[in-house]
Amino acid sequence: MAHQDQTISRATDKRLPAYLRLRDDLAARVARGDWAPDVALPSENQLTAETGLSVGTVRKAMQMLVDEGLLERRQGSGTFLRKRAFDATLFRFFAMGTDSKTIPQSRLVARAVTSAPPRVAAVLGTGDCIRIERLRSQSDTVLLAEEIWLPRVRFDGIETMPEANIGPLLYPLYLDRFNVFIASAVDDVSFAPAPAAIAARLGIPADAPAAVIERTAFTADGTAVEWRVAHGPSDRFRYRSRLG
Amino acid sequence: MAHQDQTISRATDKRLPAYLRLRDDLAARVARGDWAPDVALPSENQLTAETGLSVGTVRKAMQMLVDEGLLERRQGSGTFLRKRAFDATLFRFFAMGTDSKTIPQSRLVARAVTSAPPRVAAVLGTGDCIRIERLRSQSDTVLLAEEIWLPRVRFDGIETMPEANIGPLLYPLYLDRFNVFIASAVDDVSFAPAPAAIAARLGIPADAPAAVIERTAFTADGTAVEWRVAHGPSDRFRYRSRLG
DNA sequence: CACAAAAAGTTCTATATAGAACTAGTTGAC
DNA sequence: GTCAACTAGTTCTATATAGAACTTTTTGTG
Numbered sequence: 356m357a358h359q360d361q362t363i364s365r366a367t368d369k370r371l372p373a374y375l376r377l378r379d380d381l382a383a384r385v386a387r388g389d390w391a392p393d394v395a396l397p398s399e400n401q402l403t404a405e406t407g408l409s410v411g412t413v414r415k416a417m418q419m420l421v422d423e424g425l426l427e428r429r430q431g432s433g434t435f436l437r438k439r440a441f442d443a444t445l446f447r448f449f450a451m452g453t454d455s456k457t458i459p460q461s462r463l464v465a466r467a468v469t470s471a472p473p474r475v476a477a478v479l480g481t482g483d484c485i486r487i488e489r490l491r492s493q494s495d496t497v498l499l500a501e502e503i504w505l506p507r508v509r510f511d512g513i514e515t516m517p518e519a520n521i522g523p524l525l526y527p528l529y530l531d532r533f534n535v536f537i538a539s540a541v542d543d544v545s546f547a548p549a550p551a552a553i554a555a556r557l558g559i560p561a562d563a564p565a566a567v568i569e570r571t572a573f574t575a576d577g578t579a580v581e582w583r584v585a586h587g588p589s590d591r592f593r594y595r596s597r598l599g
Numbered sequence: 600m601a602h603q604d605q606t607i608s609r610a611t612d613k614r615l616p617a618y619l620r621l622r623d624d625l626a627a628r629v630a631r632g633d634w635a636p637d638v639a640l641p642s643e644n645q646l647t648a649e650t651g652l653s654v655g656t657v658r659k660a661m662q663m664l665v666d667e668g669l670l671e672r673r674q675g676s677g678t679f680l681r682k683r684a685f686d687a688t689l690f691r692f693f694a695m696g697t698d699s700k701t702i703p704q705s706r707l708v709a710r711a712v713t714s715a716p717p718r719v720a721a722v723l724g725t726g727d728c729i730r731i732e733r734l735r736s737q738s739d740t741v742l743l744a745e746e747i748w749l750p751r752v753r754f755d756g757i758e759t760m761p762e763a764n765i766g767p768l769l770y771p772l773y774l775d776r777f778n779v780f781i782a783s784a785v786d787d788v789s790f791a792p793a794p795a796a797i798a799a800r801l802g803i804p805a806d807a808p809a810a811v812i813e814r815t816a817f818t819a820d821g822t823a824v825e826w827r828v829a830h831g832p833s834d835r836f837r838y839r840s841r842l843g
Numbered sequence: 844c845a846c847a848a849a850a851a852g853t854t855c856t857a858t859a860t861a862g863a864a865c866t867a868g869t870t871g872a873c
Numbered sequence: 874g875t876c877a878a879c880t881a882g883t884t885c886t887a888t889a890t891a892g893a894a895c896t897t898t899t900t901g902t903g
Contacts, residue, residue: 430854431895546833589790596840674884675865
């Protein structure tokens with residue numbers, strides 16, 4: 356029961372420091388669903404007992420997961436999964452319109468194994484990819500047309516999953532089904548006339564002004580594991596970013 | 600010589616933990632230019648001697664600044680400024696064009712004590728404000744027309760400072776002259792036709808498409824101390840944001 | 844039963860210490 | 874002069890400990 360170290364056998368176990376191995380173990384157990392939300396994770400004392408490490412080392416590992424947005428610690432009560440991790444950070448992407456309460460609808464319009472264009476392949480480190488096309492709308496208005504590229508080595512099978520199993524948010528799915536945790540991302544916002552194909556999807560005239568958001572998403576170790584580009588009609592677009 | 604605590608007198612000194620106060624002090628000294636790039640900051644030992652704190656506490660403060668991207672530590676050799684810190688955080692605002700190496704030129708075109716419009720007054724908590732208009736250009740092309748609002752209670756006198764004393768970057772000035780440290784900000788990017796007055800400054804036709812960036816900047820304790828809106832020609836605009 | 848007080852359990856701050864890992868410069872042997 | 878060995882200085886990992894701060898549960902009192 357106690358030691359999980361053996362049962363997990365992380366790939367990253369080349370005599371890394373103890374706090375990193377513990378962090379990886381905890382992250383893996385979180386991703387595997389060992390703890391439900393609103394149930395406390397083992398306390399510092401329990402973990403020191405389980406692992407044989409000291410409090411400082413355990414705290415260091417847990418603090419990393421807090422910094423990465425996976426956990427949340429509440430003084431006096433315990434350590435928990437961070438429920439709003441995804442809405443708050445990765446999903447603020449779309450504070451479009453005025454109400455950011457309702458989650459946009461999401462519809463997949465294409466999924467296929469394809470070879471990625473050079474630019475995408477360079478970012479992801481491979482051309483062997485899966486391409487997903489998705490439309491996002493709110494109250495029956497299309498707000499965004501997305502094109503998403505994923506490396507097949509990590510996401511094989513996502514192209515045939517039943518659409519019903521794919522929620523409006525992809526990052527939780529990545530974690531649940533493919534054990535990929537998106538820790539950070541870089542967004543690039545610019546404006547350009549909409550290409551005809553995209554304009555049609557958005558229901559705007561060809562060459563009408565459109566906002567373009569390019570995103571590269573990374574795991575905790577800095578590997579790029581997703582690239583996407585989204586187009587939206589510029590008059591309804593709003594991008595919010597919290598700095599510092 | 601030793602203790603800097605007195606000489607700086609941070610606004611955020613409501614008996615915060617020691618490591619946070621040290622972090623703030625170090626951040627302020629970095630922003631003030633106390634250390635040149637490629638010169639090591641005081642070592643852990645020196646700082647423990649200066650501050651009377653323990654190594655662990657000093658390390659905690661420095662680690663925060665590393666996480667925030669301000670510092671860089673090299674085992675065996677020392678702690679240094681991270682060269683691209685300013686571009687990357689406060690100044691990444693304008694990764695316009697392709698080269699982010701050259702700092703844009705900056706020209707003040709108006710400064711006055713005025714009463715702020717309701718919306719701005721609500722954010723800043725007062726209508727008694729200073730309004731600054733600024734044009735930013737790169738290689739003789741105007742990229743951005745800014746309008747900046749500051750509460751007079753904190754920034755009194757900035758409207759009459761000689762322009763020669765005002766560099767291209769305002770946040771270091773805020774810190775140097777007014778002891779205001781910008782700790783975070785929220786940017787809001789959208790897209791709208793340029794009003795005639797602004798279009799004229801940008802050298803584009805009236806009602807031509809323009810990018811609009813609204814920023815609210817905060818001190819460490821969460822008080823809004825600056826509000827600005829910037830317009831730029833949409834075809835040259837690019838906004839980069841690092842999430843997570 | 845209601846409510847206050849106490850207790851137990853949790854995270855958080857801070858100190859002190861030891862040695863490992865790494866870097867850069869100095870010394871010494873040849 | 875060259876190069877290896879040494880040394881001093883730095884950050885990094887890890888442990889052990891103490892009490893503060895906060896939350897939740899239990900206990901005791903009326």
